Amino acid sequence: MRLQHNKELAMHTFEQQLPKPQRAKRWLVATVALASGLAAFAAAADTTVRVLRVEISDVEKQYYDDVVAEYEAQNPDVEVIFEYIANEAYKTRLPTLLQSDQRPDIFYSWGGEGLRDQVEAGFVRDLTEAMQDGWQERYPESAVRAFTLDDRVYGAPLYATVVGFWANTALTEQAGVDIEAIETWEDLEQAVVALRESGITPAVVGGKDGWPMHFYWGYLATRLAGGEGIEAAKQGENGGFEGESFVRAGELLQAFVELDPFQSGYMSTSYERASAMFGDGEAALHLMGDWDYIPSKERSATGEGVPDEDLEFIRFPRVEGGEGNDDSFGGMNGFAVTRDASDEAVDFLRFLLNEENQREAARLGIFVPVANGSEEELDTPYARKVAEILSESNFHQVFLDQALGTSVGATVNDISGDLAQGVITAEEAAAQVEEAWQFR
């Protein structure tokens, strides 16, 4: 009886307990289902493509967001993430990032020797084969060349920039200078003299930053030696960077500075300040990239800058006897892919840089894209002028402070400032560049 009671009790307890495992089971099933659901969801984006770019305007960020959304809609198994780092920090952090586990799949690049360092260290994927199927044909040859090292292509171009003189015609007319008639370097010198005589500051330059002054020396060297001549100097031909053209570039710059073309205290002026000063109408000319159109307006006191009817963008003048009078000088910016990146990364890059997206960028006016035909969409006369200069250009020389690599580039910036201040002679300047190139 007692036993039975116990048994009954046991039975009772058992029955009572019965639903519990069942409940647990139900939970288990639900969890498994949820987990598998999550797994299925995770499988929906099993490849992540990380893109690292230099910090940009919100308009351009929106442009990338739109491109990414479109790509992800077409390729549900790929997720693309854009990350941004400020310009100077980007340059110093990239070497460390590329060597870490956090390396991006696609990164922003200026091509040239900086890219060569990364290629030689084995961090960059060779895109030569990938670009054969019509991808490369989208762009003019000069654009691809900026990313070509020893006949292998290591990157794809996004946009080009050109350096030229931004001119305030209200001021030049006041001094009786016809800005359209400035064809040669002598014309420019005469214009500077005329402007000074009328009490107008001929030009602003952001001497504190180095690179704006390098535009003078760099463009003069490009005009004199030509893009091919600079390539030859890199190989050590014709005396390398100590060659005649580079010395002459220094001499021309020093003779130009003798005419007192710049605002007072120009060596303590940053690019941003110079850009604002031009926007405020404090000087007639500003040798700067085409990208300064909006920034100069935004930085001016009124926020309006020089009104469009008074604003001109003119070509850098020709230099008599120069080899590079048909060449252009500016930037060629694009993207490179890291070595271990997935094929999806290459595929996304191909999509990002396709003609339609390039046209869209032109329509939005965020930059001057390089893809053939995309210039038709350009809105402002300035952007069209840039596209015209680029298409007529025989050789698009990338900024010397980027094309020659970080170290030599910084030396080029230094000697440009030193020349303007008369601290060194043109020969010494050329010798310093050659020495830096040898030691690189």
Added chain:
Amino acid sequence: MTTMTRPAARRRGFADRMRKNMASGRLAAALILLPPALILFSLFVILPLADAAYYSVFSWNGYGSPSDFVGTQNYARLLDHSVFHTALWNTTKLIIVSLLLQMPLALGLALLVYRKTPTNTLFRLVFFLPYILAEVAAGLIWSFVFDGDYGITAFMFQALGQESVHVLADRQWAFPAIMTVIVWKYFGFHMMIYIAALQSVPQDLIEAAKLEGAKPRQVALFVQIPMIKHAIVVSGFFAIIGSLQIFDIIIPMTNGGPSNSTHTIVTYLYTFGLSRLNIGFGSAAAVVLFVLAIGIALFYQRATAKEEQA
């Protein structure tokens, strides 16, 4: 004679000490307590130093591991570089100005405000304020002061109807401007060291001197200053080591310009080593800076210790 017996005595002393330490358990305590500090010290001081010394004999841009061995080429190039000479000379100038201008100024002010009165507290605060300010902020503020377009300098010159000057764009005046800022920034720190020391000078000594008919100037010169000599030695040491390390005031003011005329050793190694990705070359500069700092520190300690003995 004495010099001959001294090492033996010292050795015996050492053995004695060891025995005594063993017995008292001091050695055991040292063995237990030393490792944490030793590990941290080697990890964060010795190891990076050894690394820098290693990198300095390579031509290396920071990618991969250094492989292009160049021997002493980085050092040869460094010692040959005219900008490095300028940087060394600028650093020397900073040391001289710190020792001969900043410290006397701090001492003079300390003598004026060391007594505890409400007005003195106010002045002390005002004098100490620049030191509290972050270096970069101070650099930015002063670059605005010296600005010849929109800054205070421009305002002053315009008020006088003169053409404005651009101090920081002028190779001749940019560095004196920086030195002014550095004196302004750090004299408060030295002043505080002197104030603390002056307050501990026994009052009866000063009273005695006064009773003997000493004037305030004489009290300061013959009683107070000799009594705070140890504080002056310490502040001198800080001034020298601090001068060797000046970096964050220069970067916002001139960034080493115009045409690399205002570099110190540290801004030089940053500009030419790090930001140009010449890690090997920058490491060589760092090693030279380290040797200089150690050399000066040892020399200074020797010189001041000798003087104290004499």
